[in-house]
Amino acid sequence: MEKSKKQRAISGIRPTGKLHLGHLIGVLDNWREMQENFKCFFFVADWHALTTEYDDPSKIKVYSKEMVLDWLAAGIDPEKGIIFLQSDIKEHAELYLMLSMIVPIPWLERVPSYKEIKEELTNKDLSTYGFLGYPVLQASDILIYKADVVPVGIDQVPHVELTREIARRFNNLYGTETFVEPQAKLTVTPKLLGLDGRKMGKSYNNCIYLSDPREVVSEKVMHMMTDPLRVKRSDCGDPEVSIVFGYHKIFSPHEKVKEIGEKCRTAQIGCVECKKELIKNLWGYLEQFQFRRSDISKKWKDVDDIFFEGGKKAREFSSKTIKEIKEAMKII
Numbered sequence: 001m002e003k004s005k006k007q008r009a010i011s012g013i014r015p016t017g018k019l020h021l022g023h024l025i026g027v028l029d030n031w032r033e034m035q036e037n038f039k040c041f042f043f044v045a046d047w048h049a050l051t052t053e054y055d056d057p058s059k060i061k062v063y064s065k066e067m068v069l070d071w072l073a074a075g076i077d078p079e080k081g082i083i084f085l086q087s088d089i090k091e092h093a094e095l096y097l098m099l100s101m102i103v104p105i106p107w108l109e110r111v112p113s114y115k116e117i118k119e120e121l122t123n124k125d126l127s128t129y130g131f132l133g134y135p136v137l138q139a140s141d142i143l144i145y146k147a148d149v150v151p152v153g154i155d156q157v158p159h160v161e162l163t164r165e166i167a168r169r170f171n172n173l174y175g176t177e178t179f180v181e182p183q184a185k186l187t188v189t190p191k192l193l194g195l196d197g198r199k200m201g202k203s204y205n206n207c208i209y210l211s212d213p214r215e216v217v218s219e220k221v222m223h224m225m226t227d228p229l230r231v232k233r234s235d236c237g238d239p240e241v242s243i244v245f246g247y248h249k250i251f252s253p254h255e256k257v258k259e260i261g262e263k264c265r266t267a268q269i270g271c272v273e274c275k276k277e278l279i280k281n282l283w284g285y286l287e288q289f290q291f292r293r294s295d296i297s298k299k300w301k302d303v304d305d306i307f308f309e310g311g312k313k314a315r316e317f318s319s320k321t322i323k324e325i326k327e328a329m330k331i332i
Contacts, residue, residue: 008039008040008147008148009039009147009150010150011151012044013067014046015064018066019067020210021208026191031076032074032075036080040080040082041082043141046064048134048137051134052124078309082314089144099136102166103166114132121203136166138163139166145318148180149183149184152185153186161184163182164181167179174330176328192250193243196225197225210289221278224244225244227239233270239261244271244274245257245261252278260277
């Protein structure tokens with residue numbers, strides 16, 4: 001690849017419901033920076049959504065469009081990155097089929113998130129071929145665009161490593177250099193925990209959603225966990241074990257964070273006062289996002305236009321890769 005060309009990056013989000021703060025801070029902020037320096041492919045992973053929402057997929061289409069409006073409000077620009085709907089690009093499924101023929105089952109069973117998600121979503125039957133094989137579809141999403149980097153959180157690194165293994169296996173089997181081995185690009189944003197200290201996620205019911213009104217945000221913050229050893233107002237606390245303080249580090253001014261930390265350690269501030277300060281700063285952040293979201297909704301009344309244009313660009317690239325793959329396998 002010529003040095004003058006930008007490296008390719010790819011990332012997607014499943015449209016399974018409303019986006020929360022973890023998506024904005026941990027994913028979309030990173031995308032916004034990457035679109036300036038990489039050739040980015042951002043896709044709505046609607047086929048991936050079927051792995052857990054197969055029993056009622058009727059809302060996926062609505063969620064897909066609403067999610068993209070959130071992306072635009074977060075600063076993702078269709079002129080800078082390619083935004084598309086996964087199911088519009090049939091080459092993803094075609095490569096998924098071909099790769100599934102060469103990937104050993106033990107490779108899939110050892111993926112950490114396979115057991116984790118099954119344990120989390122106990123109300124769903126995930127003993128399906130699609131759920132077991134979704135890392136292969138994920139690998140197809142990446143390899144079809146010969147992505148150089150994949151922006152992920154630390155928990156997703158095993159998926160990128162599996163994709164690298166699949167790429168090596170294909171190249172070795174067919175004596176080619178068809179696939180690039182992608183590198184994981186870790187997000188630099190601190191991990192944003194849910195209200196209860198676990199990873200923020202719908203299945204845990206511990207999210208602050210981007211669409212939450214102020215009164216809901218206030219109520220959720222007031223129920224956040226703080227230092228469990230600080231029983232009384234006069235007790236000195238340890239801000240580093242408080243979820244609230246972790247949010248202050250992201251949403252409050254630096255000087256205010258320093259001040260709150262010192263006052264917590266010396267019992268000069270109580271947890272209620274600390275939370276009220278967070279509500280003010282967090283809501284200021286969310287309110288600006290919601291204003292942008294409202295304006296974006298008026299401008300982009302039909303997200304299908306974005307999918308159409310992005311799909312054309314993605315298909316132009318993916319169709320060439322599929323041809324190379326078939327030639328490597330000598331099936332055309």
